[in-house]
Amino acid sequence: MTRPLREPGLTQLGVEHGFGVRDFAEPAGLRRPRQVHGAVVVRGEDCQGDDRPEADAVVTSVPGETVGVITADCVPVLVGTRDGRAVAAIHAGWRGLAAGVIEAGIDALRHIASSGPDPAPPLVAALGPHIGSCCYEVDAPVTDALAERFAGPLAGALAPSQRDARWLLDLAHLVTADLERCGLASSDIFVLSDSCTQCDAVRFHSYRRDGPRSGRLVHFITACTEAAERTQRTVRG
Ligand SMILES: [Zn+2]
Structure with missing residues (x-):
């Protein structure tokens, strides 16, 4: 079975999550919206059945519920409270970033997290x-x-390209800048290394490389159940 990629920073906290690779099948019961490169956020429970809402970020604090997004070049961003009680999955390409999808996703996550301890x-x-x-x-x-x-941040995210009137853009630089602007500590923002979707055709789908017929990578994060939280507390002592 094809396994997703785990980010050590989230794994260490006991937050169940995964970044998709080719042939990683969508987890059963995954709640994800119909993505449209915007900045609308929905709750996981709104993403059931065939009539899923249009949105590019999804949040949940329902124990055991898994939310996610799909991508092929855009940045998948998985966010959680340290106890994993509330989580978010955000789809961030340049359009979503310009529209403020990161801030919208973080605001919604904080809102649902505020009812916790x-x-x-x-x-x-x-x-x-x-x-x-x-x-x-x-x-x-x-x-x-x-x-x-x-x-x-844009100046620091752009590098010269071989062609005139073109630049090489570092999307992760912009996502990180927006997360920090939203109040996340830089030490709490992790970037999966060595994972350019266009360079690595073995592991990843890429719209830029493969065109409209490109597949999509599926990414997910699960709100911790109370049992999982208890285990975490025991492990941490
Ligand atoms: Zn590359």
């Missing part, structure tokens, strides 16, 4: 496989769209 728990985030700055060439319409929200 700690009303403002610290959050931990992991960025999964996405098209790297080695491959992601963009033009002025993309950089213009990002310029307003990312006036500061």
